[in-house]
Amino acid sequence: MTIHGISPDVLTALEHVLGQSGVAADAADMAKYLVDWSGDHHGGALAVLKPASVAEVQAAVRLCGTLGLAMIPQGGNTGLVAGAIDIGTARGAVVISLERLNRIRLVDADNFILQADAGCILQHIKDAADEQDCLFPLALGAQGSCQIGGNAASNAGGVNVLRYGMARDLIVGLEAVLPDGALWNGFSGLRKDNRGYDLKQLFIGAEGTLGIITGVEMKLFPKPGRVETAYLGLPSFEAAISLFRRARRQCCDLISAFEIIGAECMELARLADPNIVAPVTTPVHVLIELSSSAAIDLRALLVDFLAGTMAEDLVTDAVLAESGAQARAFWAIREGLVEGQAKRGYHVRTDLSVRISDIPTLIAQARQFIELQHPGWISQAYGHAGDGNIHFNVLPPLDLAEPAARATGATITTGLYDIVNALGGSISAEHGIGRTRQRVYWAGMSAVQRRLVSTLKDALDPGGLMNPGCLFPATETSS
Structure with a gap:
């Protein structure tokens, strides 16, 4: 007899390590862990494991390795490429959710460093930084539910990449449980450390195929004291890119975001909120944000910049946010069009x-x-x-x-x-x-790149138990 595909003996062994509250094997209890945010992908699992400490993650990984159970690490499950759900691993797998590892371990405003458990929700990290008059700039539509470990594992981007970089650029150190259950602690608080291989980079963007990230050490920045936002109307995407080139030179690193939106997207934004009204009626919209922590007159800079572009008909319409509420309304358009697509x-x-x-x-x-x-x-x-x-x-x-x-x-x-x-x-x-792009990704690799990637995978995860089917086609997870 099995319980949803998992034998009673295995279930008992898992509960012995994690406690009954740390293991879900009932279909109803597992359901929310087995569908992605979009609803496009539904998966299966033998069980969902919910360790409450790093030591429990280690114990779970060791036991799964002994039992030959494949493991799928999962953060907030807000991804869009089925990286954290099993949609086709024939041998079955357990999902290891990091949701109970949700402490902020340290906020060091003097050194502009924050340490957090992998299961910490991104918005909570941003709020903790804000309380210390600092900024953690990673900004995503899913920041109210995505987790920092998943952000690191997928090398998340978002609207502030232009100024602050991807997740990879914001991470100082990592803590990770390896496929054999050993713990690697790469925390140091150092901004510069040139001692050989930068091991944290192996796990950033690896999507849980080389180990399970359990802690993240991040860079903080001074909180901007001034932010200026404008919503612009342009005649074409060519004009939008010309505008960006000019803005990059005239506004330099004060640009924190530069988003373009085709006018056709407005209908979708209104599916999310029927009250949304576009500030402009041109074929292409641009949302530009400048920010600074210094005493710089950003308003004057932005007004002068836009005056020059409008004089040359590069920009045909412009609305500057007069308040934080108006700026948020501009951003609601950008966020709403994504939600509207999902609703459709x-x-x-x-x-x-x-x-x-x-x-x-x-x-x-x-x-x-x-x-x-x-x-x-x-x-x-x-x-x-x-x-x-x-x-x-x-x-x-x-x-x-x-x-x-x-x-x-x-x-x-x-x-x-x-x-x-x-x-x-x-x-x-x-x-x-x-899992949705892995065959295209693999087919597009050169032979040398494929050999390097396979060598890393086989060296760290020789049993091929870490997130099989993700990144690697199932036949390529182990040599």
């Missing part, structure tokens, strides 16, 4: 990266591909243009049944990847590879 239902979702100068070409070629090859489908272009990241998503006709939409969607995704590859870009700018 299944759609093709991409996370493309090209050189900044190639953004207009990418969008033009992708739009033409959809218009010619898939009439009736609706293109949506928006993203973090300041760092070359465009989310080119495509909505199916409303009267198309979902199975047919998904079949066509797979063809559309392949076509969009072909376009970005021809431009020398990447199929994943910030969402990671997970």
